[in-house]
Amino acid sequence: MSDNGKNFGMMTRALHSGWKNDPATGASGLPVYITSAYQFKSTEHAARLFSLSEEGYIYSRLSNPTVSAFEEGLNSLEGGSGCVSLSSGQSAFTHLIAALCSSGDNMVVSKKIYGGTLTLLQNVFSRFGINTILVDSDHPCQVEQAINDETRGIITETIGNPIMNVAPLEALARIAKRQGVPLIIDNTFASPVLCRPIEWGANAVIHSTTKYISGNGNVIGGAIIDGGNFDWSAYPDKFPGIAKPDPAYHNIVFAEKFGNSALYAKLHMAMVRDLGGCQSPFDAYLLHLSLGTLPLRMERHSRNALETAQFLERHPSVEWVRYPGLSSHPQNDMAKVYLKGGCGGMIAFSVKGGIEAGKKFIEALDLIGHMANLGDSRTIVIHPASTTHSQLTPQQREAAGIGEGLIRLSVGLEDIDDIIEDLSAALSSASV
Ligand SMILES: Cc1ncc(COP(=O)(O)O)c(C=O)c1O
Structure with a gap:
């Protein structure tokens, strides 16, 4: 062009x-x-x-x-x-x-x-x-x-x-x-x-x-x-x-x-x-x-992720949620400046009950994939401490803020109700 x-x-x-x-x-x-x-x-x-x-x-x-x-x-x-x-x-x-x-x-x-x-x-x-x-x-x-x-x-x-x-x-x-x-x-x-x-x-x-x-x-x-x-x-x-x-x-x-x-x-x-x-x-x-479709996808990733983050934040089985678009995020003000088009599709959160509850949650997911990728049009989860960040020492992980229970969710482009239904069912199975 x-x-x-x-x-x-x-x-x-x-x-x-x-x-x-x-x-x-x-x-x-x-x-x-x-x-x-x-x-x-x-x-x-x-x-x-x-x-x-x-x-x-x-x-x-x-x-x-x-x-x-x-x-x-x-x-x-x-x-x-x-x-x-x-x-x-x-x-x-x-x-x-x-x-x-x-x-x-x-x-x-x-x-x-x-x-x-x-x-x-x-x-x-x-x-x-x-x-x-x-x-x-x-x-x-x-x-x-x-x-x-x-x-x-x-x-x-x-x-x-x-x-x-x-x-x-x-x-x-x-x-x-x-x-x-x-x-x-x-x-x-x-x-x-x-x-x-x-x-x-x-x-x-x-x-x-x-x-x-x-x-x-x-x-x-x-x-x-x-x-x-x-x-x-x-x-x-x-x-x-x-x-x-x-x-x-x-x-x-x-x-x-x-x-x-x-x-x-x-x-x-x-x-x-x-x-x-x-x-x-x-x-x-x-x-x-x-x-060619990146702007459309990022808009939808951001919209779906914000709704998902809000759902997780309200859920009684969720310990904490980190998404830059939430007012509870420590850098929410900075996100409003640097991420004007939306905050993207990535969310970090932890399920109450620690690592065992987290594992149960991941295994109970049906629609949502469990794999080592992110940014896909399909929703994906992973447990970083045992996978993407497992080569780091426990001290390095702690310094990076990666607790044992942290779950990384890459919210895709599916219908939001379907994403939330899958998360909701898996959280019920994992609840302690
Ligand atoms: C933020 C970030 N940078 C770089 C990389 C490395 O990219 P690749 O897997 O394409 O080699 C990754 C992979 O997950 C990533 O998440």
Whole structure:
């Protein structure tokens, strides 16, 4: 889509960005370019593509037209300067951290985020000398105090998985700017429909596109969106891979050659080439298709989840409920600012009677699925302490606020009465 200077709305961009009819055939559907490589026109053409003096396709680990269409679509929704889509959310974090950090550097990271991200940082990157400094990012002053000369970024989630804390985006962005490090926001739970972190000052956005972006539970994917608003060239010693000549890429200086798309270019041209976590064209096709309905789905997820959270809060067998749209949520005021389009489909709650009652509840569900995913159009539950966050130590789980009884509910798009009926029947079976 070319917007011809028009400021199209979210739904229009979701439907039109990234693809408009095949110029060769007129086909309106996005083709799935199932190819590993692309025919060069001549040896000079091949050399020009390899030296970046001409744009074009070389090899599908580096780029692919179907993947590019999805990347353009998601980038348009997040309002970035470029998007790189990868084979998973984990892969997105791997490529981003590898682009920003060297041995001896560290990331300042919220302790209330997805367990897999913490495990990747603390068990894998730590072995390469990249350290993690855990903080409670709900308290921005803790974040600022933790930053030192070796810090290369602040990482948190718009809405934390699974305890549903809302990130103080503007305060974190101010700190990041003052300290000369990028603010990296995992926007998986909110999606760009409910929150666009770049508008609040974030410098890079991450997604597990496996979740709401797909919505159909049929893709594993990840994405990084460059905010285009970080001055890499001001910090050449901190970010030599972006702001100094890169010997792995003809000594180009990404910050000079690509300006506000420097991070995107570094990720796209160097990191995906070297680490190889590229997205499959077929999965990019499915994700591009899903993008078209994302605004509608997020509206319905948010509506269904608010009603579900209110039902749970009233239920005598429920101990507590955390949903940013409830006035009882400690950051409900912040949710009203940052999550204007609704608070999404995720709820955390606990059933009275502890872990045993929680297990009984999950096993008594009929319509609602029990699986390790979220953001699906179908409602899903999981028990994080024994699954998604089980690699963390009990102390780490406690620090992250993940009690043994916490149940994570991903509210889908079904008729609300059916969701509530299933929850109600399972709560009755579990009641102590
Ligand atoms: C918030 C968040 N970020 C990242 C990831 C990792 O994504 P993936 O499973 O696509 O690798 C997940 C997975 O659950 C997640 O919930």
